[in-house]
Amino acid sequence: MRVNQPKLDLENGCVDLSHGSGGRDMEQLISGLFHQAFGNKWLARRNDQSAFNVGTGRMVMSTDAYVVSPLFFPGGNIGSLAVHGTINDVAMAGARPQYLSASFIIEEGFRLLDLKSIADSMGEAARGAGVYIITGDTKVVERGKADGLFISTTGVGFLADGLDLSAEKARAGDRVLVSGSLGEHGVAIMSRRQNLAFQTQIISDSAALHDLVAVMVGAGGGGIRVMRDPTRGGLAATLNEIAHQSGLGFRLQENAIPVKPEVAAACELLGLDPLHLANEGKLVAIVAPDMADAVLAAMKAHRLGCDAADIGEAIADDHHFVQIATSVGGVRIADWLSGEQLPRIC
């Protein structure tokens, strides 16, 4: 006898505990919502895993959990972020990302309409990047046990022979390149935080960077020592990490660091430093000096690198400081952020 199951009420329905219990409701959520959004031949086989072919060479894997608040923000949502972020982590090795897994921890009561919108964004982001979400998992937790929705994604990619990017390869004299203006994701998120809402035209820069990476690798090859995407903690954290891992320091030119006037203005207002703000569609590359101009030109020719800039150089420094020559002619350091970046009180 065929059971006549009611359809998912995507307009008014919400996730309840039965959607995570392993029964028909869960199956309906997965096939009716996630598979619809991600649709590909691997998911269509409905196994608990997916097999894929690998060629020669090395593979790259990275994983990340997404707990962003608010879930929807100007320029994206937690779904597109979960796809772009993990693609970028894989791509920073110089690799071509190919497959993603996605697991969802959903709080009971979460609106199906929002979940659909997030899943659709993931599907769209993956298709746009030529990457497939080929396996996943869904759990539902009781109300109050999660902040709406958490997503974790793992990415697998393939690396061309001979490429081995790593922080310890940086050398004094290497140039520091950034792919565009900083801080837009951080400001976009803050502008939507409860009790801090302010009007801004700034949208998140969330984007998949692997295509830009491919162009850079084509231009610079092994001259690219290391690439990182300056997400949490911003450019300052990323360069401090690389400084410590490479045993070097950095000397940057403040005037060369691209920051949009709207971001600079929001930072002035809130007492924040754009170098500490998160980015989700920017990368920083440490490049051998003889290849830097070629890599920079390739970046500028790409739509995600048109505002790319050479902002300084790696220097020998036992203290591993990231120093900045300020706009007025002094020198300061750009430190790691301590704790959460908090607005000042006066």
Add this chain to the structure above:
Amino acid sequence: MKYAEEFRDRTIAQGLARAIAAQANPQKTYRFMEFCGGHTHAIFRYGLEDLLPANVRMIHGPGCPVCVLPASRIDMAIGLAERPEVTLCIYGDLMRVPGSQGQSLLRAKALGADIRMVYSTLDAIRSAEQAPNREVVFFAIGFETTTPATAVMIRIAEKKRLKGLSVFCNHVLTPPAMHSILGSPDMRNAGLPEIGGFIGPAHVSTIIGTQPYECLAEEFGKPIVIAGFEPLDLMQAILMLVRQVNDGRYEVENQYSRAVKRAGNQRAREEVSDIFELRDQFEWHGLGLVPNSGLKLKKAYAQFDAEARFAIHELRVADNPACDCGAILRGARRPVDCRLFGNVCTPRTPIGSCMVSSEGACAAYWKYGRHRAYQVMRAS
């Protein structure tokens, strides 16, 4: 960014630097205190010390409300926040300030206290409106700049009959603190040359004006230049101080004339004096008990006064004896002189409040000027 970038112009900054170098007498050492933490922050943020000749030195003052808050007030706030009926609304800078036992509001929050970070007094009003059955306490802190916003909050609470809202008042005043520093024997005892002049506060002066500093300049014979927070403001103010010292003048000059008037902001001052009155004395971290330096709510507003409402007793606790914050706040020592600086005490593990607040001298040294601190340590 219009109205900000113009005050960060490299060519003008270097022109001012040349003028300071030309006018500073090489036989003399000029020691100027920037009172305000915002100025300390700007000096380090823009690396201005690199633009000054070796005989023009900046001493960092106590003008950071978080830094001068004694640990006892943090203890009192934690005690308040631990009451089950209380929601404590605080500005973010306070979260990590250590109490007398090293505890903090951040830790109290992690352990379950209802502590909310707010960005303005309006957020506290919103919290009180949303939870009419809670006791919402606003941790009011700051110099004369932030006091009017607290006064307006109380006015609104009164109008809206927000019975659950009250204020834990920690507002302090600038001129009595300057008086206390100038009267302090620290500098002479430490064998240091005296402070040759002050860069006066920017935002505070928009409220109180330049007049309240006139008697200080006169009594102690020290020039005071009120300055804005941008690098060119500071460079120009330093040049004005050098000129006053060279001329033997001790006047109050207003570099920040685009925002500050001699009489200040009359309306804001009236709001404040309607609601607040002077405490006989208030404890400052680093300066001790300073007469007539703090504000409390007038009796007529006692219902909004958290100290009266919850019968909080004033605590007195001793500072960590190894921490030099006190002497640093008086300008008698530099952050790098403190033996805890950079090893035991960092922004991640602050011992003293000067390392916590973004406007504290230790935090500014650590965050922006650490490379210079190592140079100083190597040299000594």
